[in-house]
Amino acid sequence: MTTASLSDEVKVEDWQFYDVRSAPVLRWLRQTEPVFHYKPLDFWILNKYDDVRFASRTPELFSVEQGVLINDARFGRNVALDFFDPDGELVSVQDPPRHGEIRRAIAPAFTPNAIGALEDSLRAKTRELFDAVPRGQAFDFVHSFARIIPTIVVCQLVGVPPEEIDVEQIIFWGDEMPKVGAALSQEELAEAASNLDDLKVFLLDLFDRRRANPGVDLMSILGRAQLDGKAVTRANVLTLAELTLLAGIDTTRNTMSATMWSLAQHPSQLAKLVADPSLVKGTIEEVLRWVTPVPGFMRNAKQDIEMRGRTIKKGQYVFLHYFAANRDEDYWSDPDTFDITRATETGVLSFGYGQHACIGAALARLEVRVMLETFLARFSSVELAGTPKRVESPLQHGWHSLPLIMR
Numbered sequence: 419m420t421t422a423s424l425s426d427e428v429k430v431e432d433w434q435f436y437d438v439r440s441a442p443v444l445r446w447l448r449q450t451e452p453v454f455h456y457k458p459l460d461f462w463i464l465n466k467y468d469d470v471r472f473a474s475r476t477p478e479l480f481s482v483e484q485g486v487l488i489n490d491a492r493f494g495r496n497v498a499l500d501f502f503d504p505d506g507e508l509v510s511v512q513d514p515p516r517h518g519e520i521r522r523a524i525a526p527a528f529t530p531n532a533i534g535a536l537e538d539s540l541r542a543k544t545r546e547l548f549d550a551v552p553r554g555q556a557f558d559f560v561h562s563f564a565r566i567i568p569t570i571v572v573c574q575l576v577g578v579p580p581e582e583i584d585v586e587q588i589i590f591w592g593d594e595m596p597k598v599g600a601a602l603s604q605e606e607l608a609e610a611a612s613n614l615d616d617l618k619v620f621l622l623d624l625f626d627r628r629r630a631n632p633g634v635d636l637m638s639i640l641g642r643a644q645l646d647g648k649a650v651t652r653a654n655v656l657t658l659a660e661l662t663l664l665a666g667i668d669t670t671r672n673t674m675s676a677t678m679w680s681l682a683q684h685p686s687q688l689a690k691l692v693a694d695p696s697l698v699k700g701t702i703e704e705v706l707r708w709v710t711p712v713p714g715f716m717r718n719a720k721q722d723i724e725m726r727g728r729t730i731k732k733g734q735y736v737f738l739h740y741f742a743a744n745r746d747e748d749y750w751s752d753p754d755t756f757d758i759t760r761a762t763e764t765g766v767l768s769f770g771y772g773q774h775a776c777i778g779a780a781l782a783r784l785e786v787r788v789m790l791e792t793f794l795a796r797f798s799s800v801e802l803a804g805t806p807k808r809v810e811s812p813l814q815h816g817w818h819s820l821p822l823i824m825r
């Protein structure tokens with residue numbers, strides 16, 4: 419395959435490019451065009467593990483301020499800003515030093531203690547949902563489980579009282595946000611953004627109530643936090659709470675689905691896990707690597723940058739292809755094989771790397787671990803019971819539905 423034919427045949431803005439079935443194309447890219455210029459949208463793609471890590475930890479060369487989405491390159495502007503309060507500072511698109519200042523305002527909500535405080539209710543809800551799974555009969559895992567647990571958990575983290583969590587309403591908002599990264603028109607994106615107006619009203623009301631009666635949740639933490647020596651502005655409270663709430667739903671849902679989907683297709687790996695539940699952690703890391711639920715994010719070159727003999731020009735977008743890097747043969751042995759017995763601390767790039775590495779990674783890993791432990795306590799097999807319905811977006815490797823049978 420030549421570079422020209424790759425550009426012609428594979429549309430980098432299409433979801434199929436980030437699907438596990440694109441592994442041969444990604445291998446070809448790493449070996450032939452590791453720093454690849456995608457001409458139709460004039461951006462670069464970094465496909466090698468070391469290059470993705472280098473760019474992620476070098477914000478003085480690779481900025482997030484022009485946006486982190488393929489849509490930002492498509493439309494030449496930071497599309498995500500439309501989804502948030504115009505006066506808020508979105509932490510994911512701030513470079514240092516501002517990035518660190520803002521991230522420190524929400525960090526106390528993600529300490530091991532804060533995450534640990536969510537575990538008991540997470541376990542109870544997970545048990546309740548698994549108790550309802552009909553043994554030996556087909557059911558939709560996304561509908562009955564994967565969409566529900568992450569929604570409830572992030573609501574609790576943000577500070578929604580448990581009895582007030584309207585799961586269907588939050589899921590609706592949770593599904594509007596990732597549209598920011600889908601191959602949609604400007605009009606469709608504007609509609610998704612406006613569908614979040616009610617969420618903003620809901621969050622500001624919640625903030626006022628939590629401030630009057632504070633606890634240990636994110637809203638209460640933001641009520642006490644200082645930024646620039648002053649209370650955090652309402653616009654920033656809103657932006658931080660909205661991002662935290664919505665960044666933790668579809669991502670974790672898709673990782674849960676990816677876990678069951680991968681095990682269903684690899685019965686010999688599932689048998690190893692059933693025989694040795696200490697492989698749970700290794701299974702989670704391997705699913706994160708092999709599927710890569712968030713396939714990658716963009717950066718923008720702050721100056722001309724030489725990489726592997728190519729010149730990225732100042733102002734050009736650069737896509738950090740976590741999925742391609744997670745399959746890099748120079749870093750992983752036999753990378754296209756799904757193997758839950760790899761060492762657990764393998765350094766997956768699925769949560770990003772460097773300053774912007776996912777702040778919710780420990781929480782997401784906990785949710786998937788509790789899911790697997792609860793599954794293993796009840797069942798010893800899982801199989802596909804029909805054709806899963808894929809989410810068709812380059813921002814998500816996930817499923818709208820995943821019919822399964824558990825025994």
Ligand code: HEM
Nearest residue numbers: 509510665666669670673715768769770774776777778782
């Ligand atoms: C398995 C589930 C998850 C995956 C795969 C995932 C993936 C990622 C990735 C790749 C980034 C890096 C963005 C970049 O470098 O441009 C990120 C950032 C972020 N994630 Fe996650 N995430 C997950 C779960 C969560 C959860 C549960 C939360 C919160 C409850 C969360 C909140 C955030 C936030 C706020 C950022 C921005 C951090 C910053 O810019 O400093 N994520 N996530």
